[in-house]
Amino acid sequence: xxxxxxxxxxxxxxxxxxxxxxxxxxxxxxxxxxxxxxxxxxxxxxxxxxxxxxxxxxxxxxxxxxxxxxxxxxxxxxxxxxxxxxxxxxxxxxxxxxxxxxxxxxxxxxxxxxxxxxxxxxxxxxxxxxxxxxxxxxxxxxxxxxxxxxxxxxxxxxxxxxxxxxxxxxxxxxxxxxxxxxxxxxxxxxxxxxxxxxxxxxxxxxxxxxxxxxxxxxxxxxxxxxxxxxxxxxxxxxxxxxxxxxxxxxxxxxxxxxxxxxxxxxxxxxxxxxxxxxxxxxxxxxxxxxxxxxxxxxxxxxxxxxxxxxxxxxxxxxxxxxxxxxxxxxxxxxxxxxxxxxxxxxxxxxxxxxxxxxxxxxxxxxxxxxxxxxxxxxxxxxxxxxxxxxxxxxxxxxxxxxxxxxxxxxxxxxxxxxxxxxxxxxxxxxxxxxxxxxxxxxxxxxxxxxxxxxxxxxxxxxxxxxxxxxxxxxxxxxxxxxxxxxxxxxxxxxxxxxxxxxxxxxxxxxxxxxxxxxxxxxxxxxxxxxxxxxxxxxxxxxxxxxxxxxxxxxxxxxxxxxxxxxxxxxxxxxxxxxxxxxxxxxxxxxxxxxxxxxxxxxxxxxxxxxxxxxxxxxxxxxxxxxxxxxxxxxxxxxxxxxxxxxxxxxxxxxxxxxxxxxxxxxxxxxxxxxxxxxxxxxxx
Amino acid sequence: xxxxxxxxxxxxxxxxxxxxxxxxxxxxxxxxxxxxxxxxxxxxxxxxxxxxxxxxxxxxxxxxxxxxxxxxxxxxxxxxxxxxxxxxxxxxxxxxxxxxx
Numbered sequence: 213x214x215x216x217x218x219x220x221x222x223x224x225x226x227x228x229x230x231x232x233x234x235x236x237x238x239x240x241x242x243x244x245x246x247x248x249x250x251x252x253x254x255x256x257x258x259x260x261x262x263x264x265x266x267x268x269x270x271x272x273x274x275x276x277x278x279x280x281x282x283x284x285x286x287x288x289x290x291x292x293x294x295x296x297x298x299x300x301x302x303x304x305x306x307x308x309x310x311x312x313x314x315x316x317x318x319x320x321x322x323x324x325x326x327x328x329x330x331x332x333x334x335x336x337x338x339x340x341x342x343x344x345x346x347x348x349x350x351x352x353x354x355x356x357x358x359x360x361x362x363x364x365x366x367x368x369x370x371x372x373x374x375x376x377x378x379x380x381x382x383x384x385x386x387x388x389x390x391x392x393x394x395x396x397x398x399x400x401x402x403x404x405x406x407x408x409x410x411x412x413x414x415x416x417x418x419x420x421x422x423x424x425x426x427x428x429x430x431x432x433x434x435x436x437x438x439x440x441x442x443x444x445x446x447x448x449x450x451x452x453x454x455x456x457x458x459x460x461x462x463x464x465x466x467x468x469x470x471x472x473x474x475x476x477x478x479x480x481x482x483x484x485x486x487x488x489x490x491x492x493x494x495x496x497x498x499x500x501x502x503x504x505x506x507x508x509x510x511x512x513x514x515x516x517x518x519x520x521x522x523x524x525x526x527x528x529x530x531x532x533x534x535x536x537x538x539x540x541x542x543x544x545x546x547x548x549x550x551x552x553x554x555x556x557x558x559x560x561x562x563x564x565x566x567x568x569x570x571x572x573x574x575x576x577x578x579x580x581x582x583x584x585x586x587x588x589x590x591x592x593x594x595x596x597x598x599x600x601x602x603x604x605x606x607x608x609x610x611x612x613x614x615x616x617x618x619x620x621x622x623x624x625x626x627x628x629x630x631x632x633x634x635x636x637x638x639x640x641x642x643x644x645x646x647x648x649x650x651x652x653x654x655x656x657x658x659x660x661x662x663x664x665x666x667x668x669x670x671x672x673x674x675x676x677x678x679x680x681x682x683x684x685x686x687x688x689x690x691x692x693x694x695x696x697x698x699x700x701x702x703x704x705x706x707x708x709x710x711x712x713x714x715x716x717x718x719x720x721x722x723x724x725x726x727x728x729x730x731x732x733x734x735x736x737x738x739x740x741x742x743x744x745x746x747x748x749x750x751x752x753x754x755x756x757x758x759x760x761x762x763x764x765x766x767x768x769x770x771x772x773x774x775x776x777x778x779x780x781x782x783x784x785x786x787x788x789x790x791x792x793x794x795x796x797x798x799x800x801x802x803x804x805x806x807x808x809x810x811x812x813x814x815x816x817x818x819x820x821x822x823x824x825x826x827x828x829x830x831x832x833x834x835x836x837x838x839x840x841x842x843x844x845x846x847x848x849x850x851x852x853x854x855x856x857x858x859x860x861x862x863x864x865x866x867x868x869x870x871x872x873x874x875x876x877x878x879x880x881x882x883x884x885x886x887x888x889x890x891x892x893x894x895x896x
Numbered sequence: 897x898x899x900x901x902x903x904x905x906x907x908x909x910x911x912x913x914x915x916x917x918x919x920x921x922x923x924x925x926x927x928x929x930x931x932x933x934x935x936x937x938x939x940x941x942x943x944x945x946x947x948x949x950x951x952x953x954x955x956x957x958x959x960x961x962x963x964x965x966x967x968x969x970x971x972x973x974x975x976x977x978x979x980x981x982x983x984x985x986x987x988x989x990x991x992x993x994x995x996x997x
Contacts, residue, residue: 875989875990876989877918877919877920877927877989880918880919881919884915884919
């Protein structure tokens with residue numbers, strides 16, 4: 213492995229180059245040639261290069277226990293110390309590559325996609341900020357700096373989702389994303405503080421050691437774990453805070469790709485992966501249920517959505533649920549594996565949808581049609597002949613996400629499902645988790661092929677629009693091809709080539725750590741269980757994926773089964789799914805409206821009662837007293853005492869001046885009197 | 897009879913009359929006459945102390961100086977009074993009070 217100083221230097225560059233691009237673009241971007249996009253693109257490409265160098269050195273080194281920590285003291289108040297620093301291990305390096313790769317693809321894709329945007333330079337600046345904050349999370353070695361970058365990710369996602377803030381829906385979506393995240397962050401902060409009060413440190417390693425020594429046990433540890441997990445629930449948009457992610461589709465499509473694949477939502481999963489040793493078995497059970505439920509629940513919503521990006525959004529929620537489920541059942545390496553593979557094919561799917569939407573936009577623009585929704589799949593159909601590259605790459609990514617052999621998703625999904633199955637074998641009372649997992653796998657295959665069939669196959673639904681559809685320019689298709697290529701299993705199992713086993717550099721280099729929480733199974737035990745469940749899980753997952761794809765084929769390709777009839781037959785369920793289980797409506801009715809009412813009541817108390825009577829009354833009393841004392845001061849003191857002294861002197865002077873008569877004889881008389889007085893006094 | 901006290905007594909009477917004149921008279925010439933009286937009271941004092949108090953010839957000499965000075969002073973003062981009369985058509989000192997404002 214390369215020397216520590218070099219790693220620190222690389223990490224600093226990786227962290228601060230995107231920030232530099234942000235600063236340059238936000239202040240001078242407008243004045244630079246091409247509005248400064250080359251600054252951002254250049255910075256991110258260097259970042260990618262450095263990350264790849266780290267990856268290569270990691271591969272050459274081949275040490276699964278590699279760990280490097282660099283610490284910089286930040287706040288030192290005697291007993292209270294906060295250090296900033298990097299903690300670089302194999303997980304960090306892989307994650308850095310994912311972030312840098314997806315971010316670079318986003319930059320390249322955006323050059324074409326955002327061409328002519330009024331805030332072109334600002335968009336690139338925010339991309340830089342986003343990458344910077346995500347790299348900060350990835351590199352952090354303690355909870356405080358992680359929390360800082362965590363919030364920075366929140367801010368930059370807010371800025372990017374609301375990029376087209378003239379659109380009311382985009383402005384609302386950015387606010388929603390920010391505020392929903394805030395709910396989770398409260399729990400996150402409580403978790404951090406619980407950890408700190410018990411162990412008196414923010415540093416990850418010290419926290420692991422502290423829990424290992426039993427400084428924090430039982431319910432407190434569980435509670436702290438759930439607190440930390442709440443942060444991940446918000447960021448990774450797990451049930452019940454999943455509501456912001458679909459709305460976040462209001463942002464530009466490359467941003468959605470970046471957010472869904474590498475930065476924002478991956479942060480939550482990355483956090484749980486990083487802090488896995490801290491979670492107690494009880495906390496992990498809750499995590500598993502939240503993740504599993506989210507996986508199934510979001511998948512059922514995705515079935516009925518017609519907006520191409522909404523389908524992908526819910527599929528992301530569902531896939532994140534998978535990862536969280538994997539963490540919950542203890543197989544957190546599988547979660548990270550899925551995070552890696554998912555980043556590639558999900559980014560590919562989003563760029564593909566971006567390419568489709570881009571084409572639709574142009575076609576509609578030429579027809580001067582501003583009514584038709586360019587994102588609605590019901591307006592598409594048959595695009596595979598017009599956009600072969602987009603069509604093929606998206607199909608590959610879809611095969612990957614559905615868990616078809618030969619593709620990356622198959623391996624990672626299989627690892628997750630094997631972990632779940634082994635967990636259920638050990639704890640039969642949690643059978644529900646396996647149902648969540650496999651159910652979601654079937655539904656995922658179904659709705660993803662629905663998307664492909666509706667968009668690229670069948671008859672064009674709007675022939676006029678279809679005429680104007682063109683393949684996107686090269687800057688947009690190259691990232692697609694690259695990412696579709698990375699959706700093949702090969703890149704994750706090298707140097708071995710066996711499409712049915714995830715054995716390869718990843719599993720060699722990234723080994724699970726033992727949990728330090730009391731009562732947890734060791735990593736070896738979990739691995740053993742996963743190994744046993746590997747083949748049953750694979751067969752089951754192949755069956756459910758085949759089922760999903762087959763049904764989708766019958767419904768949307770062959771049309772042997774009519775989607776319309778079935779949706780009528782299952783009217784109630786269909787409506788539930790179409791309306792996303794009425795979550796927004798219910799949150800609005802049960803949370804926001806009562807909260808608004810409460811706020812109004814409090815505002816009434818505060819303004820109408822407290823301010824008007826108490827505060828203003830206090831003011832009135834004070835004014836009265838001021839007047840009184842003012843009167844006393846002016847009339848009493850100034851007028852009579854201060855001025856009185858002056859007046860009395862004046863009066864005395866007036867009187868005294870009559871002595872000066874101007875008659876010499878008078879003066880002489882006074883002199884005489886004076887002499888007499890002196891003489892008299894002398895004699896006495 | 898021929899004692900210092902008697903001479904001094906006459907001198908005090910002369911001085912007091914002179915001072916009275918200076919202070920009470922309105923007429924400038926009368927004021928001047930009061931001053932002459934005061935000077936002569938002083939002369940009488942010099943001579944009395946020359947005779948009884950051991951001042952010897954010094955007292956006489958001073959008396960002579962005072963007489964000479966009084967003559968000069970009278971000449972100057974009368975000239976001033978004539979000028980005042982020329983300017984104000986009066987020698988009443990109360991009415992000549994330009995400095996008092």
